Amino acid sequence: MVEPEDRYKISITRPFLLTLVAAGFAIGVFVGAGMRLFTPIQTTKGGNEGENPESAFSFIRPPVQQKDAPGSRAGKELKPFRYKVNEAIQRLIKESDADLVSVYFRDLNTGNRFGIGERDKLLAADLLKIPLMMAYFKWSEASPVVLRKALLYTGDEGRSETLEPGKKYTVNDLLHRMIVSNDQAAYAILFANLPRPRLEKIFKELYVDYDPQRQDEYLSLSAYASFFRVLFNASYLSEEMSEKALRFLSRSASKTAMSSGLPAGIAFSGKRGEQTIRTSDDEEAAAQYRMHELGIIYHPSRPFLLGFVVQGKDRDQITKAIHDLTRLVYDEVDQQTQEGS
Numbered sequence: 025m026v027e028p029e030d031r032y033k034i035s036i037t038r039p040f041l042l043t044l045v046a047a048g049f050a051i052g053v054f055v056g057a058g059m060r061l062f063t064p065i066q067t068t069k070g071g072n073e074g075e076n077p078e079s080a081f082s083f084i085r086p087p088v089q090q091k092d093a094p095g096s097r098a099g100k101e102l103k104p105f106r107y108k109v110n111e112a113i114q115r116l117i118k119e120s121d122a123d124l125v126s127v128y129f130r131d132l133n134t135g136n137r138f139g140i141g142e143r144d145k146l147l148a149a150d151l152l153k154i155p156l157m158m159a160y161f162k163w164s165e166a167s168p169v170v171l172r173k174a175l176l177y178t179g180d181e182g183r184s185e186t187l188e189p190g191k192k193y194t195v196n197d198l199l200h201r202m203i204v205s206n207d208q209a210a211y212a213i214l215f216a217n218l219p220r221p222r223l224e225k226i227f228k229e230l231y232v233d234y235d236p237q238r239q240d241e242y243l244s245l246s247a248y249a250s251f252f253r254v255l256f257n258a259s260y261l262s263e264e265m266s267e268k269a270l271r272f273l274s275r276s277a278s279k280t281a282m283s284s285g286l287p288a289g290i291a292f293s294g295k296r297g298e299q300t301i302r303t304s305d306d307e308e309a310a311a312q313y314r315m316h317e318l319g320i321i322y323h324p325s326r327p328f329l330l331g332f333v334v335q336g337k338d339r340d341q342i343t344k345a346i347h348d349l350t351r352l353v354y355d356e357v358d359q360q361t362q363e364g365s
Contacts, residue, residue: 032058083293084258084268102131105356106138112352113140121341126333128245130254133326143332145242146316150297153211154251155226157199161265163222171196175213184209203272230254245331252320252329281343282317285350294319301335313339317346323356326361
């Protein structure tokens with residue numbers, strides 16, 4: 025029997041084989057470069073793209089360093105210490121270091137909270153920066169191009185120490201400048217370019233009773249704290265956007281009265297503001313200063329939310345009052361957390 029002719033036999037020469045190997049290598053390099061090109065860059069705690077992150081998330085629901093052993097107090101409610109804070113406040117008022125002090129505290133592990141005058145009203149104009157940032161980040165979750173949109177600074181938006189008139193800046197850059205550098209011109213540009221319903225939606229969905237169109241209205245300390253709670257729990261924005269917002273706020277919180285009252289190495293994400301208050305119509309009457317500051321203090325085992333409003337005649341005394349009260353609360357939380365651990 026005659027075998028069929030082998031019509032498909034291919035003779036592979038050495039030069040041809042070398043050509044195939046070289047082509048395969050080139051394809052591999054091209055594919056690898058393409059993967060790196062289209063893979064999202066991970067954002068780090070420091071905010072610089074391309075760095076190696078210390079952890080995936082550093083500011084939202086951080087894992088506690090202390091083990092959750094049965095005897096640990098990290099997950100248990102703190103013993104009441106509101107009276108200690110109130111005693112310190114009464115001393116400040118008695119010694120004329122402050123005329124008004126409001127406090128808000130919330131244990132972010134258990135939800136346990138207390139307040140002293142926490143429903144006192146704050147002029148909200150300077151406080152709108154955080155919900156404005158959240159509105160842009162919420163918008164960007166559906167349309168990422170929003171943060172890359174370039175907006176023009178004409179100079180008419182107000183004086184700026186970080187912006188150059190006639191130059192365009194991305195929304196992301198303006199948000200960073202608004203929060204970290206407290207740039208009012210950046211705030212004005214962002215406010216003017218955000219569709220009004222998007223800002224109103226933040227207050228409505230977080231059940232904060234406030235009309236953002238009327239910036240002469242007032243907002244309570246406890247209401248303001250709600251923005252920090254939802255950022256910490258990533259319960260409104262995505263984890264990535266919540267982390268980014270708190271990272272921005274951690275940079276703005278450097279060298280503040282509250283952060284100066286914390287031990288070295290303790291992270292703090294917060295916002296501060298200051299107002300000059302006139303208590304009478306008399307133009308010659310001495311004005312008073314009102315300082316408000318609120319943020320998340322990242323105790324290694326028990327992160328907590330703390331805020332103050334302090335009003336008085338001497339700015340340095342007000343700053344010192346916030347510093348001392350912050351340290352009192354931190355030491356109390358730390359001591360109780362260590363007990364039984």
